[in-house]
Amino acid sequence: MKKTLLVALTLGATATANMTMAANMDPEQSRQQLVDYFQAKHPNIKFEDYRLGAYNFSEDKKAQWEAAEEFPPYLDAIDAGEALYNKDKATYQKCFGKDVTKVRVMFPRFNEDTQQVETLEQQINKCRTDAGLKAFKWKKGSIAQLSAYFAYNARGQKIDVKIESEGAKKAFFAGQDFYIKPRGQLNLSCAKCHTYNDGRKARANLLSPNLGHTSHFPVFRAKWQELGTLHRRFGGCNKNMRAKPFKAQSEEYRNLEFFEAYMSNGIEIDGPGYRE
Numbered sequence: 153m154k155k156t157l158l159v160a161l162t163l164g165a166t167a168t169a170n171m172t173m174a175a176n177m178d179p180e181q182s183r184q185q186l187v188d189y190f191q192a193k194h195p196n197i198k199f200e201d202y203r204l205g206a207y208n209f210s211e212d213k214k215a216q217w218e219a220a221e222e223f224p225p226y227l228d229a230i231d232a233g234e235a236l237y238n239k240d241k242a243t244y245q246k247c248f249g250k251d252v253t254k255v256r257v258m259f260p261r262f263n264e265d266t267q268q269v270e271t272l273e274q275q276i277n278k279c280r281t282d283a284g285l286k287a288f289k290w291k292k293g294s295i296a297q298l299s300a301y302f303a304y305n306a307r308g309q310k311i312d313v314k315i316e317s318e319g320a321k322k323a324f325f326a327g328q329d330f331y332i333k334p335r336g337q338l339n340l341s342c343a344k345c346h347t348y349n350d351g352r353k354a355r356a357n358l359l360s361p362n363l364g365h366t367s368h369f370p371v372f373r374a375k376w377q378e379l380g381t382l383h384r385r386f387g388g389c390n391k392n393m394r395a396k397p398f399k400a401q402s403e404e405y406r407n408l409e410f411f412e413a414y415m416s417n418g419i420e421i422d423g424p425g426y427r428e
Contacts, residue, residue: 179315179324183415186347190363194351202364203422209351209358217426226300226372226424229379233301236294240285247279256299256306256421260313260410262320269323269406273299273381290400291384296370300379303370303423311367311421313414327411330404331362336395342408345389357428366413368425379424382409 191199197208207214237244237252248255259272273295277287288295315321331342342362345354350361369382383405387397398404 177321177325179321179414182328183417186363186415189347190350190361194361199418200420202361202416203367203419205360205364205368205427206351206358208361213358213428220426224372224426226379226426229297229300229372229424230304232294233297233299233304236298237301240280240283243279243283243285244276246283247275252302252305253309254306256302256423257309257312260406260413262315262317262323262410264317264319267319268403269410271383271401271406271409272302273383274401274406290381291387292376292378292380296379296381296384299370299381300424303421306421307423309421311413311416311419313410313417315414323407324411324414326404327407327409330408331411336390336393338393338395340393342389362412362415364416364419366409366416367419368422368427370423371425371427374426374428 187199190197190202194208201208204214204217207217248258256272259275260269262268263270273290276295276298277290281287288298315324334341334344345359346362346365350359352359366382369385370379371385372379381400383400386405386408387400390397
């Protein structure tokens with residue numbers, strides 16, 4: 153039997169077991185099984201609507217989100233991101249090309265030379281430091297604004313993460329292992345909330361399905377009252393589990409982003425987004 157996400161969830165497979173069985177794993181089978189699982193679980197939700205996350209489960213909350221999107225609170229952040237881009241335009245064009253609509257859709261990706269996953273925010277800072285510019289802070293502020301500008305210009309394009317080597321496959325399954333492994337004092341996994349219990353409430357908030365998770369980042373959260381990156385959200389989730397978060401742009405979080413993005417292949421990029 154080929155090892156897939158749903159098999160791993162059922163068996164409670166460990167990271168060591170996953171790495172040992174890497175030759176028999178199939179990322180695309182994992183992705184398709186997850187899509188089939190959610191479509192069977194929520195037959196009234198269209199695949200393309202998973203970009204809406206938890207708003208699929210409440211008409212009231214969806215209406216509130218639609219009202220917020222009429223005058224979205226992240227518009228100023230997009231403008232700020234555009235100003236940041238234009239300030240060092242030649243530098244960014246050297247790194248990412250001249251078409252700003254094609255930048256967001258390139259990431260995350262696997263670099264065969266470094267054997268590491270690259271994310272958009274990571275490469276923004278690498279682009280800056282390689283050019284002698286000061287790196288942005290990782291979780292919010294300028295890096296989120298510039299990322300939002302790239303995401304906004306990529307809206308309507310579909311997530312299309314490639315896995316074309318054993319190294320990329322290994323990174324994917326490292327991300328999957330992170331996703332299914334319980335951690336923290338509450339002994340929770342990402343899967344416990346976002347696969348098994350999506351659509352249910354955690355305190356006052358509805359839990360979102362992991363299908364489509366990366367499509368709308370960076371996000372403006374009402375809780376934050378500002379824009380934040382995906383890795384900021386990862387850290388917040390780990391804190392909610394009462395687990396020590398990893399650093400933003402750590403290998404662990406980059407692999408998790410790679411896994412989540414690949415699982416959402418075919419869903420439209422809709423960032424930046426608004427969430428509670």
